[in-house]
Amino acid sequence: MKKHIFMILTLFSMTALFAASFEKGARVYVADKSAKVKSSTSFFASTVTTVAYGDVCTVLESKSSKTQVQVNGKTGWISNSSLTTKKIDSGDQILSSIDNLALAGKGLKAATEEDFTKAGKKINEDVKDATEKSKDAAKEAGDKAKSSLEESVNAAKDSAKDTLKDAKKNLKKLLDD
Secondary structure, three states, rough: OOOHHHHHHHHHHHHHHHHOOOOOOOOOEOOOEEEEEEOOOOOOOOOOEEEEOOOOEHHHHHOOEEEEEEEOOOEEEEEEHHHEEOOOOOOOOOOOOHHHHHHHOOOOHHHHHHHHHHHHHHHHHHHHHHHHHHHHHHHHHHHHHHHHHHHHHHHHHHHHHHHHHHHHHHHHHHHHH
């Protein structure tokens, strides 16, 4: 069973690696909330235009990490990670942000993330409550211990006074005899 899972994961990983380049003439879609189309593959290249989630681009050339596209009558280079071959409805808001794309990559949906967030907040509140209860219990235990110690000290003082009185009486008796 583990062997089969490993093989499937390996194939999936390899497919993901090879899917990074696009065929010339293919229609691709912008998968990011927004992305910059640059004049060249250089990091410092000027921005030709900015595209939005769901915009349709035509592939002119594809390299390992960048693809030259034509979009809205303009030509430029865009990161492959910002593109997908899957048709995107621009009204589809489930995958409309980078955060949600990251969640989808983890196999989660926005509602699931919301549930995790709520659960996290609930856990934080429970921890705060437990901490407060622990502090209160510790304070109460400390107060009891202090009170008990004070009683013990007072009892020891009283006992010492009684012993001292008895010693004085015995000493006086001895001196009188």
